[in-house]
Structures are given as C-alpha cells and as structure tokens.
Amino acid sequence: MPALVEAGPFSARNGEGRQLFDGVRVELGEGQLAVLDGPSGSGKSTLLRQLVGLETADGVERRLAGETFEPSSLPGWRARVTLVAQDAPMLAGTVGDNLRFAFAQRAAAGRTVDESRLAELMSATGLAGIPESRDAATLSGGERHRLALVRGLLWDPAVLVADEPMSGLDTAAAEACFALLLDFAHRPDHGALCVLHDATQKRAADVRLHLGGTAGGGSP
Amino acid sequence: MSDLIQLGPLQLAVATLLVIAAGVVSLALRLGVERRLAVAAVRTVVQLGLIGVILERVFALREPLLVLGILLLMTMFAAREAAQRSSRGYRGIVVDAWLAMAASCFVVGGVVTQAVVGVEPWYDPQYVIPLLGMILGNSLTGIALGLDRFLEHLAVRHHEVELRIAFGASRREALAAPLRDAVRTGMVPIINAMSAAGIVSLPGMMTGQILAGAPPLQAVAYQIVVMFMIAAAVAGGAMLVVLLAGRRFMGADATLRLDRLRSS
Numbered sequence: 001m002p003a004l005v006e007a008g009p010f011s012a013r014n015g016e017g018r019q020l021f022d023g024v025r026v027e028l029g030e031g032q033l034a035v036l037d038g039p040s041g042s043g044k045s046t047l048l049r050q051l052v053g054l055e056t057a058d059g060v061e062r063r064l065a066g067e068t069f070e071p072s073s074l075p076g077w078r079a080r081v082t083l084v085a086q087d088a089p090m091l092a093g094t095v096g097d098n099l100r101f102a103f104a105q106r107a108a109a110g111r112t113v114d115e116s117r118l119a120e121l122m123s124a125t126g127l128a129g130i131p132e133s134r135d136a137a138t139l140s141g142g143e144r145h146r147l148a149l150v151r152g153l154l155w156d157p158a159v160l161v162a163d164e165p166m167s168g169l170d171t172a173a174a175e176a177c178f179a180l181l182l183d184f185a186h187r188p189d190h191g192a193l194c195v196l197h198d199a200t201q202k203r204a205a206d207v208r209l210h211l212g213g214t215a216g217g218g219s220p
Numbered sequence: 221m222s223d224l225i226q227l228g229p230l231q232l233a234v235a236t237l238l239v240i241a242a243g244v245v246s247l248a249l250r251l252g253v254e255r256r257l258a259v260a261a262v263r264t265v266v267q268l269g270l271i272g273v274i275l276e277r278v279f280a281l282r283e284p285l286l287v288l289g290i291l292l293l294m295t296m297f298a299a300r301e302a303a304q305r306s307s308r309g310y311r312g313i314v315v316d317a318w319l320a321m322a323a324s325c326f327v328v329g330g331v332v333t334q335a336v337v338g339v340e341p342w343y344d345p346q347y348v349i350p351l352l353g354m355i356l357g358n359s360l361t362g363i364a365l366g367l368d369r370f371l372e373h374l375a376v377r378h379h380e381v382e383l384r385i386a387f388g389a390s391r392r393e394a395l396a397a398p399l400r401d402a403v404r405t406g407m408v409p410i411i412n413a414m415s416a417a418g419i420v421s422l423p424g425m426m427t428g429q430i431l432a433g434a435p436p437l438q439a440v441a442y443q444i445v446v447m448f449m450i451a452a453a454v455a456g457g458a459m460l461v462v463l464l465a466g467r468r469f470m471g472a473d474a475t476l477r478l479d480r481l482r483s484s
Binding site for chain 2: 055072083089102
C-alpha cells in the first residue's frame with residue numbers, strides 16, 4: 001500500500017530532561033488504522049502532538065500523499081492531519097459552536113458541514129438527543145469525548161490522529177466509536193492513528209506501533 | 221486666572237494639621253500606621269515638590285526637545301509599571317508595553333493637542349504634558365489589564381486555543397478569542413468611568429479646573445475630551461499590546477509556545 005503519511009524524525013525529552021524517544025519516524029498507509037501503544041509516560045501524547053504540529057519539533061519532514069509541508073504551511077497540514085486531543089477539550093460556547101467552528105476558519109476553504117453526516121454521527125454515538133444549543137460546559141465526560149470524536153470525523157481530514165478517544169466510555173459506546181474510526185480509516189485517501197488501550201480494539205487495528213522501553217536514556 | 225486663591229507656606233502648614241490628625245487617629249486606635257503615614261506624607265511633599273519645580277522650569281524654557289524627552293520618559297515609566305502589574309510575564313514584555321503605550325498615546329495625544337485643542341506652539345508644555353500624563357495614567361490601567369487578561373487566557377484556556385489550531389487555525393484565527401477577551405477587559409474601567417462621570421464622582425481634572433477658576437462648562441468640555449481620548453488610547457493600546465504579545469507566543473506557523481510564558 002502506498003504511504004499516506006510520512007513524518008519524522010521526532011525526538012523528545014520529558015520535563016526532567018530524560019530522552020523519551022529519539023529519531024522516531026511515523027509512516028501510515030492509505031486506508032489503515034494504526035494503533036500506537038506504550039507504557040504511560042513514554043511520550044505517546046507528545047509524539048502525536050509533534051506529528052500534527054502542535055508541539056515544536058526541529059528538522060522534521062512532513063509528507064502527506066506525496067506532498068511536502070514546510071513549517072510555514074503547518075496550519076494547512078493540521079487541517080488535514082487533525083488531532084482529537086486527549087481529554088476532549090471544548091470551546092466555551094454551545095455544542096453547535098464546538099461542532100462547527102472549524103468550518104468557519106480559513107483552512108476549511110469553503111467546505112461546509114455535511115448535515116446528514118452530522119446527524120448520522122450523532123446518532124451512532126448516542127448523542128442524537130443533545131441539542132446543538134446546549135452549553136458544552138454542561139456535558140458529561142463521556143459525552144464530551146464522544147462529541148470530540150464526532151467533531152473530528154465530521155471535519156473529515158485525510159488523517160485523524162486521536163489520543164485515547166474512547167477513554168471513559170462504557171463498552172457499548174466505545175465499540176460504536178471504534179467502529180466509526182475503523183470505517184473512517186478504511187476509506188481510500190484516508191487513515192487514522194490512535195492511542196488505544198483496549199486489547200480487542202488493538203487486535204482489530206491494521207498496524208500496531210510501539211513506543212518506549214527501548215528509548216535511550218538511563219534505564220538500568 | 222485672576223480669582224485663583226494662592227496657597228503659600230502658611231496654608232500648607234495648616235493643611236499639615238490634617239495629616240497629623242490622621243496620625244492621631246492611628247495612635248489612638250493603635251492602628252500602627254502612623255510611621256508609614258508620616259513617610260507617605262513626606263514622600264508626597266518631596267515628590268510633588270520635585271515635579272512642581274521641574275514643570276516650572278520646563279514651562280519657562282518652552283523647549284520642544286525637552287518636552288518630547290519628558291514625554292518619552294513618562295511612557296517608559298508607564299510601560300514598566302504596566303508590565304509589572306501583570307501577574308504573568310514573558311521576555312520582552314516591557315518593550316511590548318512601551319511600544320503599545322507610546323504608539324497609542326502619541327497618536328491620541330497628537331490628535332487631541334493638535335486637532336482638538338489646537339495647542340500653540342504645538343509643544344506648549346502647559347497643555348501637552350498634563351494631557352499626555354492623563355492619557356498615560358489611564359491607558360496604563362487598560363493596557364495592564366488587557367495584557368494580564370491575555371496572558372491569563374493563554375495560560376488557563378490554552379486547550380481552547382490549541383483546539384482551534386488543531387483544526388488548522390491561522391495565527392490570527394487562533395488568537396482572535398484571547399484578543400477580544402483582553403481588549404474588552406482593558407476597556408471596562410474607562411467605560412465605567414464614562415458611565416459614572418458627574419453622577420458618582422466629579423472627575424479629578426474637571427475639579428481641578430473648576431478650583432482654578434475655569435467656568436464649569438469649559439471644565440466639562442475638557443473633561444469630555446479627556447474621557448474620549450482615554451477611551452481611544454485604551455482601545456488602541458490594549459489591542460496593540462496584545463497583538464505584540466501574541467507574536468511572542470505564536471509564529472506564523474501558529475504553534476502556541478506556552479513555554480515562553482512566565483508566572484511572576
């Protein structure tokens with residue numbers, strides 16, 4: 001399969017200066033769901049943030065479907081390799097604001113919200129009963145995580161990068177969300193990279209990437 | 221003005237009795253502030269005496285370069301003060317505060333002294349220094365509040381800023397919400413002052429002009445000009461300082477550099 005995303009080399013140290021990872025390259029094939037795992041504190045979130053360009057990483061090359069993105073075109077890269085961040089952050093405002101704000105940004109390039117897709121995603125994740133006028137601050141943790149995933153899928157980037165998108169969800173909701181992620185990733189010109197902990201979901205992924213354990217540093 | 225009652229050493233000596241009375245209250249109630257009160261009273265006399273002497277000299281010399289130098293010095297002190305009032309900081313905060321302060325105050329001050337009041341000659345210190353001093357003193361509050369709020373927004377609500385960035389926001393789009401938040405906050409005091417003017421309090425400058433013998437309507441006219449110029453200086457200054465600060469935390473690639481934020 002042709003590579004959809006090639007990016008690297010990434011390296012990072014933690015707050016105490018210990019090397020978390022060094023020279024890591026991320027490659028993702030078209031139509032694949034890749035799972036990233038590793039012990040806690042191994043820098044999974046940092047790697048994802050560097051990959052999408054939220055955290056600075058010097059000397060990194062980023063390529064999407066053969067197109068190279070310079071550091072100056074990071075906004076365009078982020079719009080196509082989009083992070084669903086850990087803890088599902090929400091803008092102050094309504095559920096509707098949170099679902100739609102990205103389409104008002106320049107990076108949307110005139111794309112509009114696919115209303116039928118939105119309705120389909122909301123009902124698949126069990127959020128159909130939540131009106132868009134509701135204040136996002138009143139959502140429960142589980143609702144917030146599902147809404148963040150819906151927001152990412154609705155945006156329809158080339159690659160969805162998700163950091164523990166199903167944390168705090170019960171089994172049924174997590175399965176529904178995972179099915180959506182798989183469907184998303186398995187389409188042509190698309191892909192997904194997720195940090196997941198559930199063993200069944202990991203087995204269902206197309207690729208498994210592992211971080212940590214062997215990173216240089218001072219482990220005895 | 222002819223009906224101005226002159227104050228001499230005798231009058232000031234009598235007024236000293238008042239501050240001594242305040243000291244007696246402190247002693248009687250054992251507030252323990254009499255020493256600080258005495259020091260503050262001495263500082264008031266010395267500092268105001270000095271500025272009085274300096275202003276007399278400047279007014280007498282009527283030297284444009286000297287006036288400009290004093291104005292520049294005033295903006296620098298104001299900028300340092302504005303930066304210090306912010307509970308968070310970053311490298312270059314004083315420079316940014318100074319640039320914003322100087323730009324907005326010189327533009328607004330220029331419009332007021334040259335176009336509205338029509339000062340002759342253009343640098344007449346009797347008008348230019350007090351007017352600019354008032355713009356500075358008030359826009360300092362606005363700029364400090366705006367800056368503080370902007371940095372707080374970045375520190376506390378960075379998840380929201382990064383959420384926009386994650387979906388491809390440009391720098392301008394990513395910083396729009398913190399900018400609006402900051403400028404709105406910076407403008408609150410002057411809006412409150414304009415709303416309460418004349419009802420809750422008589423503004424200090426107007427009171428001073430009336431004491432100096434100006435007809436009340438003239439004093440009111442000056443006060444209105446001052447209020448409006450402060451509003452313009454605060455809006456411009458707060459917006460500028462936040463734009464400058466924003467560039468320190470975000471390059472053209474719109475990556476949020478929170479590591480550059482310091483809490484002080």
